[in-house]
Amino acid sequence: RKEVEQDPGPFNVPEGATVAFNCTYSNSASQSFFWYRQDCRKEPKLLMSVYSSGNEDGRFTAQLNRASQYISLLIRDSKLSDSATYLCVRGGGNKLTFGTGTQLKVEL
Amino acid sequence: DAGITQSPRYKITETGRQVTLMCHQTWSHSYMFWYRQDLGHGLRLIYYSAAADITDKGEVPDGYVVSRSKTENFPLTLESATRSQTSVYFCASSPTDVGQPQHFGDGTRLSIL
Numbered sequence: 001r002k003e004v005e006q007d008p009g010p011f012n013v014p015e016g017a018t019v020a021f022n023c024t025y026s027n028s029a030s031q032s033f034f035w036y037r038q039d040c041r042k043e044p045k046l047l048m049s050v051y052s053s054g055n056e057d058g059r060f061t062a063q064l065n066r067a068s069q070y071i072s073l074l075i076r077d078s079k080l081s082d083s084a085t086y087l088c089v090r091g092g093g094n095k096l097t098f099g100t101g102t103q104l105k106v107e108l
Numbered sequence: 109d110a111g112i113t114q115s116p117r118y119k120i121t122e123t124g125r126q127v128t129l130m131c132h133q134t135w136s137h138s139y140m141f142w143y144r145q146d147l148g149h150g151l152r153l154i155y156y157s158a159a160a161d162i163t164d165k166g167e168v169p170d171g172y173v174v175s176r177s178k179t180e181n182f183p184l185t186l187e188s189a190t191r192s193q194t195s196v197y198f199c200a201s202s203p204t205d206v207g208q209p210q211h212f213g214d215g216t217r218l219s220i221l
Contacts, residue, residue, distance in 0.1 A: 004150075032207050043198055043212035044151070087150070091207030095166065098143075100150040 003027060004090050004099040012105045017078050021102045023088030024070045032091035033064055035073050037084045038101065044087055078106045111135065114199050114213035122221050127186045129216045131199030139202040140182040141166075141210060142174065144195040151198065157182055189220045
């Protein structure tokens, strides 16, 4: 089993829709979690950190469920500019482990 | 605000050649990292460095060499390039800890023929 697993998608959604991604991890000792965004052929950029209590940043909400070992990212009111690949990232064991990403395509 | 820069952006070379990818950061971050990104594998850590003159292996270090004589530079060398090392290489840095958010350079697209 991969340390971090994501549904590769693509998720094709209309503009204005709400979309959610889940990510599961296998190491219960994981200490920190993040969501990164990566545009085609560009570098990954930090979208948000994920805290145990859940956190929100504008249209984006991240949640962590340690008991079930998954994290989620919810995007409300999707914009065309949200089209990208979203990487789930786990920190722990002296490294960051990246998922292979979930592709989102927001359409008119 | 230059941040973290990589050079070259694109490189084509032949098998057996030595190739060096450069990474420079202006933030004075302690930690620097090299990743490769391939389809189906996501980002995989090659080497990282906690400070000048301190380096350690990541997940896929074979065939690569790093050095860090100055805090701001972290070059990655492929001593004898192989086709399997064709990839996109990203350098990243972090101020405090390996498990904290990292900031990435633009990447180097390396093709080995």
